[in-house]
Amino acid sequence: MSTKPKVATTSLAGCFGCHMSLLDIDDRILKLIELVDFNKSPINDIKKFTDRCLVGIIEGGCSNEENVHVLQDFRKHCDVIIALGDCATMGGLPAMRNHVPLKECLEEAYLKGPTVYNPGGKVPGDAELPLILDKVYPCQEVVKVDLFLPGCPPPADTIWQALVALLNNKPLELPYELIKYD
Amino acid sequence: MSATIHFTIDGVEVTGKAGQTILQAASEAGIYIPRLCAHKDLTPHGSCRVCTVMVNGRPQAACTQPVSDGAIVENETAEIKELRRNLVEMLFVEGNHYCMFCEKSGNCELQALAYRLGIQAPRYPYFFPQRALDATHPDIFIDHNRCILCGRCVRASKELDGKNVFQFIGRGAHKRVGFNAPDGLGHTDAAVSDRFVSICPVGAILKKRVGYAIPVGQRLFDKRPIGSEIEARRAKGK
Incomplete structure (x- = not known):
């Protein structure tokens, strides 16, 4: 049984761009898998937590009830929660719908939009579909978040330095160029 | 015409002229006091309060407060920095500041101040106003x-x-x-x-029609924090 610290990641209401940025650490990914084991993550396609994790990396905010459940599950299983990217920290592009009432959003998407083809004339409401929230919430408005790494996406070096600092139990001191909101 | 006035900012001796504001005298001396509503070509407004400093132990807006002889001004204390952080965080949650698609990103003074103050995310809930x-x-x-x-x-x-x-x-x-x-x-x-x-x-x-003209990496605040140009004056003077 491996004694390496465990890392879990997920993408909630995000575009996977932050995960792309994580992969953008290039050959350091080889060092990373020497340092940690990945638990639940889209990178290895593990669907459920099998162990307690040191770090949970969250991309995206909460747009539906499933996002909230996943985020709460991460909080339960991880010592440190990192909100990665602008969607996790402020809602990001999905939060643009926060300025429009939910009913109008759904009508535009499924009924009235200029390119909509929907002969049934119904908004999808199957019980299998997670309920959509009234607005998109940043992660820290749903659970306690321990570390924020903003950016769209955050630079690979930002993610790398944050992980290395966490794994070595050192304070995180990011240089000026590595905290950017765009 | 103007009398010279001596005071200190964070223990550094600064000379100003009568009628100058603390912000003006500090800028000339190469000390950066963060500001948003203040601009060198405009009448001071004193509305954003980001330039708040302690003058003889009392909070004052540096952009409107005139220099006075022997004043002890505190600019970079933990207390003042925390106050500025709070003000800037409140500005972020009160409006809709989507840096990722804003044409001003990289050249924005609000964003640059947040970078300089080390804000990684506001601690307040977002308003998302219409x-x-x-x-x-x-x-x-x-x-x-x-x-x-x-x-x-x-x-x-x-x-x-x-x-x-x-x-x-x-x-x-x-x-x-x-x-x-x-x-x-x-x-x-x-x-x-x-x-x-x-x-x-x-x-x-x-x-209109000129957005995103400057590539990322070459924008005003990509490499150097806001206020660096003022602080460079002090480095040169030394």
Whole structure:
């Protein structure tokens, strides 16, 4: 049984761009898998937590009830929660719908939009579909978040330095160029 | 004509002239005091309070407070920095500041201040207010989502352009910048060459058709924190 610290990641209401940025650490990914084991993550396609994790990396905010459940599950299983990217920290592009009432959003998407083809004339409401929230919430408005790494996406070096600092139990001191909101 | 005034900022001796504000004297001495509503070409407004310093133990806006002999000014203390962080965080949650698609990103003073103050995310819940966008002018658009009510455009139009394009409307949470025409900016005498266009610290006033012209990495605050140009003066003077 491996004694390496465990890392879990997920993408909630995000575009996977932050995960792309994580992969953008290039050959350091080889060092990373020497340092940690990945638990639940889209990178290895593990669907459920099998162990307690040191770090949970969250991309995206909460747009539906499933996002909230996943985020709460991460909080339960991880010592440190990192909100990665602008969607996790402020809602990001999905939060643009926060300025429009939910009913109008759904009508535009499924009924009235200029390119909509929907002969049934119904908004999808199957019980299998997670309920959509009234607005998109940043992660820290749903659970306690321990570390924020903003950016769209955050630079690979930002993610790398944050992980290395966490794994070595050192304070995180990011240089000026590595905290950017765009 | 003016008498010399001696005071200290964080223990550093600074000389100013009578009638100068603390912010002006500090800038000349190469000490950066963060600011948003203040601009060197405009009458001080004292509204954003980001330039708050302690003067003899009392909080004062450095942009409006005149220099006084023997004053002890505190600028970079933990307490003042925390106050500024809070102010900037509140500005972020109160409006809709989507840096990822804003044309001003990288050249925005609000964003640059947040970087300088080390803000990784605001500690307050987001308001996500509903605000309007005005595109009635052929060359300029106004996005109230990003407006921080600093009043630079209001003053610039009056003081520098000799016009009167803007005015504050309403009070408290309902306060906003209005135009001197009922049907939007396009019906005022605003011109794209007016100073108010470039003086906006955020992306609330932007020229049309020139967005994203400067590549990432070469923008004003990509590599150097805001205020570096003022601090460079002090390094040179030493």
